Amino acid sequence: xxxxxxxxxxxxxxxxxxxxxxxxxxxxxxxxxxxxxxxxxxxxxxxxxxxxxxxxxxxxxxxxxxxxxxxxxxxxxxxxxxxxxxxxxxxxxxxxxxxxxxxxxxxxxxxxxxxxxxxxxxxxxxxxxxxxxxxxxxxxxxxxxxxxxxxxxxxxxxxxxxxxxxxxxxxxxxxxxxxxxxxxxxxxxxxxxxxxxxxxxxxxxxxxxxxxxxxxxxxxxxxxxxxxxxxxxxxxxxxxxxxxxxxxxxxxxxxxxxxxxxxxxxxxxxxxxxxxxxxxxxxxxxxxxxxxxxxxxxxxxxxxxxxxxxxxxxxxxxxxxxxxxxxxxxxxxxxxxxxxxxxxxxxxxxxxxxxxxxxxxxxxxxxxxxxxxxxxxxxxxxxxxxxxxxxxxxxxxxxxxxxxxxxxxxxxxx
Amino acid sequence: xxxxxxxxxxxxxxxxxxxxxxxxxxxxxxxxxxxxxxxxxxxxxxxxxxxxxxxxx
Amino acid sequence: xxxxxxxxxxxxxxxxxxxxxxxxxxxxxxxxxxxxxxxxxxxxxxxxxxxxxxxxxxxxxxxxxxxxxxxxxxxxxxxxxxxxxxxxxxxxxxxxxxxxxxxxxxxxxxxxxxxxxxxxxxxxxxxxxxxxxxxxxxxxxxxxxxxxxxxxxxxxxxxxxxxxxxxxxxxxxxxxxxxxxxxxxxxxxxxxxxxxxxxxxxxxxxxxxxxxxxxxxxxxxxxxxxxxxxxxxxxxxxxxxxxxxxxxxxxxxxxxxxxxxxxxxxxxxxxxxxxxxxxxxxxxxxxxxxxxxxxxxxxxxxxxxxxxxxxxxxxxxxxxxxxxxxxxxxxxxxxxxxxxxxxxxxxxxxxxxxxxxxxxxxxxxxxxxxxxxxxxxxxxxxxxxxxxxxxxxxxxxxxxxxxxxxxxxxxxxxxxxxxxxxxxxxxxxxxxxxxxxxxxxxxxxxxxxxxxxxxxxxxxxxxxxxxxxxxxxxxxxxxxxxxxxxxxxxxxxxxxxxxxxxxxxxxxxxxxxxxx
Numbered sequence: 001x002x003x004x005x006x007x008x009x010x011x012x013x014x015x016x017x018x019x020x021x022x023x024x025x026x027x028x029x030x031x032x033x034x035x036x037x038x039x040x041x042x043x044x045x046x047x048x049x050x051x052x053x054x055x056x057x058x059x060x061x062x063x064x065x066x067x068x069x070x071x072x073x074x075x076x077x078x079x080x081x082x083x084x085x086x087x088x089x090x091x092x093x094x095x096x097x098x099x100x101x102x103x104x105x106x107x108x109x110x111x112x113x114x115x116x117x118x119x120x121x122x123x124x125x126x127x128x129x130x131x132x133x134x135x136x137x138x139x140x141x142x143x144x145x146x147x148x149x150x151x152x153x154x155x156x157x158x159x160x161x162x163x164x165x166x167x168x169x170x171x172x173x174x175x176x177x178x179x180x181x182x183x184x185x186x187x188x189x190x191x192x193x194x195x196x197x198x199x200x201x202x203x204x205x206x207x208x209x210x211x212x213x214x215x216x217x218x219x220x221x222x223x224x225x226x227x228x229x230x231x232x233x234x235x236x237x238x239x240x241x242x243x244x245x246x247x248x249x250x251x252x253x254x255x256x257x258x259x260x261x262x263x264x265x266x267x268x269x270x271x272x273x274x275x276x277x278x279x280x281x282x283x284x285x286x287x288x289x290x291x292x293x294x295x296x297x298x299x300x301x302x303x304x305x306x307x308x309x310x311x312x313x314x315x316x317x318x319x320x321x322x323x324x325x326x327x328x329x330x331x332x333x334x335x336x337x338x339x340x341x342x343x344x345x346x347x348x349x350x351x352x353x354x355x356x357x358x359x360x361x362x363x364x365x366x367x368x369x370x371x372x373x374x375x376x377x378x379x380x381x382x383x384x385x386x387x388x389x390x391x392x393x394x395x396x397x398x399x400x401x402x403x404x405x406x407x408x409x410x411x412x413x414x
Numbered sequence: 415x416x417x418x419x420x421x422x423x424x425x426x427x428x429x430x431x432x433x434x435x436x437x438x439x440x441x442x443x444x445x446x447x448x449x450x451x452x453x454x455x456x457x458x459x460x461x462x463x464x465x466x467x468x469x470x471x
Numbered sequence: 472x473x474x475x476x477x478x479x480x481x482x483x484x485x486x487x488x489x490x491x492x493x494x495x496x497x498x499x500x501x502x503x504x505x506x507x508x509x510x511x512x513x514x515x516x517x518x519x520x521x522x523x524x525x526x527x528x529x530x531x532x533x534x535x536x537x538x539x540x541x542x543x544x545x546x547x548x549x550x551x552x553x554x555x556x557x558x559x560x561x562x563x564x565x566x567x568x569x570x571x572x573x574x575x576x577x578x579x580x581x582x583x584x585x586x587x588x589x590x591x592x593x594x595x596x597x598x599x600x601x602x603x604x605x606x607x608x609x610x611x612x613x614x615x616x617x618x619x620x621x622x623x624x625x626x627x628x629x630x631x632x633x634x635x636x637x638x639x640x641x642x643x644x645x646x647x648x649x650x651x652x653x654x655x656x657x658x659x660x661x662x663x664x665x666x667x668x669x670x671x672x673x674x675x676x677x678x679x680x681x682x683x684x685x686x687x688x689x690x691x692x693x694x695x696x697x698x699x700x701x702x703x704x705x706x707x708x709x710x711x712x713x714x715x716x717x718x719x720x721x722x723x724x725x726x727x728x729x730x731x732x733x734x735x736x737x738x739x740x741x742x743x744x745x746x747x748x749x750x751x752x753x754x755x756x757x758x759x760x761x762x763x764x765x766x767x768x769x770x771x772x773x774x775x776x777x778x779x780x781x782x783x784x785x786x787x788x789x790x791x792x793x794x795x796x797x798x799x800x801x802x803x804x805x806x807x808x809x810x811x812x813x814x815x816x817x818x819x820x821x822x823x824x825x826x827x828x829x830x831x832x833x834x835x836x837x838x839x840x841x842x843x844x845x846x847x848x849x850x851x852x853x854x855x856x857x858x859x860x861x862x863x864x865x866x867x868x869x870x871x872x873x874x875x876x877x878x879x880x881x882x883x884x885x886x887x888x889x890x891x892x893x894x895x896x897x898x899x900x901x902x903x904x905x906x907x908x909x910x911x912x913x914x915x916x917x918x919x920x921x922x923x924x925x926x927x928x929x930x931x932x933x934x935x936x937x938x939x940x941x942x943x944x945x946x947x948x949x950x951x952x953x954x955x956x957x958x959x960x961x962x963x964x965x966x967x968x969x970x971x972x973x974x975x976x977x978x979x980x981x982x983x984x985x986x987x
Contacts, residue, residue, distance in 0.1 A: 003469065003470065004470065007470060007471075107437070248470070268457065282490035282491055282493070282494050283490065283494075284490065285493070285506045285508060285517060286517070286520075286521070287519070328634075331570070334570045335570060337570075337579075338570070338572065338573065338575075338576055346717070364467060364470055364471040365471070367456075367457050367466075368456045368457060368461050368463075368467050368469065368471060368573065369454070369456075369462075369572060369573060370455075370456075370457060370458040373447065390490065391490070398458075402457075402460070402463060405463060405466055405467075406462075406466070407468075408470065409466045409469065409470065412470070413466075413469050413470070417633045417634045417712070417715075418550060418585075418607070418609070418632070418633045418634055418635075419609070419633060419634070419708065419709075419712045420712060420715060420716070421585065422585055422586065422609050422635060422646065422713060423646060423647060423688055423713075423716050424717075425649070426647065427582045427585060427586050427646060427647070427649055428581050428583050428585050428586070429488060429584065429586045429587070429588055429592075429651075430574060430577040430581060430584045430586070430587045430588070430608065431577075431579075431587075431588045432577070432589045432590065432591055432599060433588075433589060433590030433591045433613075433614075434613075435589040436908055437588055437590055437613070437651075437652065437766075437908060438588075438792070440650070441588070441649065441651065443575070443652065443906075443907075443948075444648075444649050445946040446649055447580045447581065449571065449577045449580045449584070450571065450577075451571050451572065451573065451574060451576060452571060453572060453573070453574075453591055453595075454572050454573075455592075455595060456573075456595070456598070456869050458875075464489065464595075464598065464969040465956035466757060467598075468598050470893055471734075
């Protein structure tokens, strides 16, 4: 068979897998208990592989936070010393069926969402979304936020989830896309829909009010709650699409604040990286672009499965992110059709006449059209020790796709 | 037996215009079914990538 | 520093939206700092830290929008605050760019497309054309600078799939009355014509139209199709199609010089054609008649023969010579000084240039050109005319990085002025091509130079006779009669065909030579 034909068929297979995944939230558990290979003094992080010394300020800050949170060090200085000494094992989330927003740091006692893809039986994991430590803030307040998750919210939700026997995420995703979420930075609908289900679960499980009420209160006020679930779902959906021979479809996009990396189904576990781009953004009062770090986080897994920037046209509520009109947002979404393989059969956007989201980013089409995936994202400080400072839009660097295409050519052409 | 070219001569023409907008406009003025492609060089004109794409896409 | 704030009660916006508004306000000249946020306790502390304090802020609640501005002066504070509502309610409008950038995008919009028209830079043509063929599309390739090797490959692939490749370097086709590229609004009829040259097809179809006939299809093949390298692939395919086509009764072939090998194959095929065939291959009029083939010396003759083969009289033919101008009379020529005896032709249409060369050389004149008909007569320096010189202004020398003279008359106007002041020049021969995609006012772009040239010449000894042909019909978007009037008002002798205009030049030159 002609190579082009082989690629077409392989990509169709990848898209079949991407669009038939059925993510189900089955648990929320300490990372060390559920993530394969999470052992000892280990912290996983967002983006392609990177050593401690090359990490950006925000990611270093977040790692420091994790070290203190785990009790491996008392002070930031002690934590740095441990890390400088190579005593903490650092690995990318993606190597462990895991994803994490922004710095993406996950340490053994941190509670992670456990999402199972019912179609293929695989599991994926994502850390909790919060506005501080994942942005590099290691202050006691920031770490208290993590501890509350560990000691209060996660055990409560776990009880509820085990009682419910899991929560199917696809119905929430489908509804949320029709309620104005794009499932990367706007999760108002999905978080609310999910909180409703958890309220029932918590009540059914008979959780005492002294734990139930603060947990429900936190869920009700956390409008990015579902991001962690969307990311775990995205990872659970993409993992079975890995390793399809001859496929040129992207199955991971992520950033560590230093480099942007992608993986391609037909190219094994190889990362194709380029320097992390600058995010065109808007800033919270008191911050400007001169404070901003570069693009960071595994959250672009949402764009990899057709949400986020790809679904912006259906989420007019976050238009201010784009700095433009509803037409601009629709324009981004339509533009993504040109670099993808198919439209999702059930993930539909009313604003586009109930058109399905574009899935299956094809490195060939990205390079050919010179249009790279659009991502909407949050912005961290360039230095360690700060919470979120803004949000904006960013394009995946073209060089990642060109590098992947070169490797693809080497592997698949005589 | 009818050849594809016979269908072309019989019409109607349904045209994809790659490049000059004026060509599409003159066709539209003749009430023809035209889509204008505001064509951009593949891979932003990167010759190495164009070569690869010729083989792969 | 002057400061001020505004409160909008019970107007909740999310923080991301407000960042957008904030960013817009902060761009106002003279504004130092702005804060657009909801009146939560945390935010009120933040405003305090920024040095912004006001009673209204203290009273604002979490569902109230607070807009605070620090600026260089009070007026800026006021105007920024007045602009808040506009910033809140209106989002900047930006144009949505076209989303159709590739052939694939185009095919998504028109999945039933049957023809791709390609006007891309030459180096990109091959890949796009292949994709079009793979998608089952016929091709019209206007682009030039496609290698012969690529053209051969494309045409072989097309042949195997029964698809037609018109081009590369194809200027004109008319398919079922639809003009593609540079085409004139000609009557529909039963004459099908095939040719490698766009202006050749334009001239032929216009002559058929003027003489009362009509065109079923005009199929451009691209300028290299009849070369030995390509072997007439498209021409042969078009011939077979027209032979089958029920709307075509007579087939004409109008061509520039062709490769010998190709010509042999083509001749045999033309002889076997089941429909009447008329052939005009410029540069081949010396050819001995082949059995069953009519070889015509000019495009006009071919058009006339084709109409007659349809069983129609060629009407209106004799009236195509329009002029009665005193400039015609030998008396005028006689007043020219003896050294003023040469013709200069400046052409927008390549085929017009060829045909004029052929007619002039058959009349016994030695002609030079940047695009000579045969091996002789190549002009050493295309910028420097010698004796009788005909210049194809559409040649690559003149079109590198510039628009074709059919679209942009600038270079031709300059050359007209240059030739006008040459004391050896007696007659200037021009062509004007109307129709789709040609200049909106081809004569208007150039007539100034003609008037100026004639004026300069009149101040010196002798005068300059200007002869022009117009290739066009009354249905073309350029107003044919207005274009002709414009020329005649400038004292130009106007003809509806290049052959006629050239014949007339010969008359003028013969008078001149007799006098000399």
